[in-house]
Amino acid sequence: MAYEMTVGLEIHVELATKSKMFCSCKNLPAQAGDPVEPNINVCPICMAHPGTLPTINEEAIRQLIRVGLALNCEIPENSKFDRKSYFYPDLPKGYQISQYDMPICKDGGMKIGEHVIRLERIHMEEDAGTLKHEGNGTLVDYNRAGMPLMELVTKPDIRSSDQIAKFAKELQLILRYLGASDADIEKGQMRVEVNISLNMGTKVEVKNIGSISAAVKAAEYEYKRQVEAIEKGEKIIQETRGWDDEKEITVSQRVKEGSADYRYFPEPDLPPMRFTEKMVEEIRATLPELPQQRRDRFLRQYGLTESQIEIFTVTKEFGDFFEEVASELGEPRLYTLAANYIVTEQPSNINPENFAELIKKISRKELSSTAAKIVLDEMAVSGRDPDEIMKEKDLGQISDAGDLANDVDEVISANSKAVEDYKKGKVESLKFLVGKIMAATKGKANPEVIMDLLKQKLAS
Ligand code: ZN
Ligand code: MN
Helix, strand or coil: CCCEEEEEEEEECCCCCCECCCCCCEEEHHHHCCCCCCCCCCCCCCCCCCCCCCCCCHHHHHHHHHHHHCCCEECCEEEEEEEEEEECCCCCEEEEEECCCCCCEEECCCCCCCCCEEEEEEEEEEEECEEEECCEEEEEECHHHCEEEEEEEEEEEEHHHHHHHHHHHHHHHHHHCCCCCCCCCCCCCCCEEEEEEEECCCCCCEEEEECCCHHHHHHHHHHHHHHHHHCCCCCCCCEEEEEEEECCEEEEEEEECCHHHHHECCCCCCCEEECCCCCCCCEHHHCCCCCHHHHHHHHHHHHHCCCHHHEEEEEEEHHHHHHHHHHHHCHHHHHHHHHHHHHHCCCCCCCHHHHHHHHHHCCCCCCCCHHHHHHHHHHHHHHHCHHHHHHHHHCCCEEEHHHHHHHHHHHHHHHHHHHHHHHHCHHHHHHHHHHHHHHHHHHHHHCHHHHHHHHHHHHH
16 A cells, blocks of 8 residues: 655744734844843743733734735734643743634645645744753743744645755745744744644654754654554554654654643733734735745846756845846846856855956956956955956966967977877877967966867868
């Protein structure tokens, strides 16, 4: 029997707003990476002291709607927050403010090639604190408690581990284009959970996944484990498993709780939300060009290769630089050459006008590729224009056959053995002669021009 992998993803992302979701405490992910003292970004509201009331962070809601629109979601007119009750020491309130039956974003999806991965929903909630286990005890840090957290749930439309990676990477890219989050998985800004079953059977949820590659490995491991279990006649139980990154296996953690266990009920301290069409359209107007739109446009406008376009989409600053260079170049036939140089040299600190000038010189064969590299390095350091550098370093390439004729004649008469060998059919000898002429011109001769000259002169 053939088993098909059925995967749905649950992805949590911390949104990069200025303040937390329901209070005015600073939202820390914007500064992730800095060592921050524990429990300094807390207040009576995010600590749920009696008598305090939460207020909704509108910036977070707008940002979530932008994410939803970028993923073609529907934004229902009415939405609300609910309490999800459970006890865990990282949750100061004893409940999490989340959304149950009226999420802010519904449906939508993402295309991976020709395959569509539909979304179930995207909703808004708050993050919990973090626990640090030390010796015999555990320390709690509430800096993260109450940070705006979006939760995205896909339908079980993913059919391979490769699609998991593609979906997660594209989502990351979209979030970064929107400025919604850096979505750095290692820093915990984006957390991926994999729900996996065979042929839509019993679902197993895998948590504690620390990278996209771990998500891929976890799905592949679970697929194998479930196939083996079924073939041994065992039943798959619905449970939550944790990914062990060192052993590269999943380990049973607990039998999955149903949503009834969380006693969801409407959050009494927050008003319901209403999004008019006008509001949604205003937010839609703030969307930037998205990764897929950029790919399509780069293909249409510049006719680059798929891999060049991918680099210019993923590393946006190179793509932006390319576009500036392209507008300086003016000539579409030079776009590919410029793209190649940007992809291989990854220029930084170079002004696009100078870079375009360099590309023109390379295309006119005024500069060999070796010399171009030297000029480029110098441009990055000093910011000077290529002409100046070429003059100072005496790097111009000699491409004029007339200017090279003398050198070619001299090398021919000084290497009669190689000349004879070539005439007898030894092709290698031609390369030897080219090398001699390159040496005589201190590497400045255009090798293609020499090659043609030699062939002409030796044919007679
Ligand atoms: Zn607070
Ligand atoms: Mn959640």
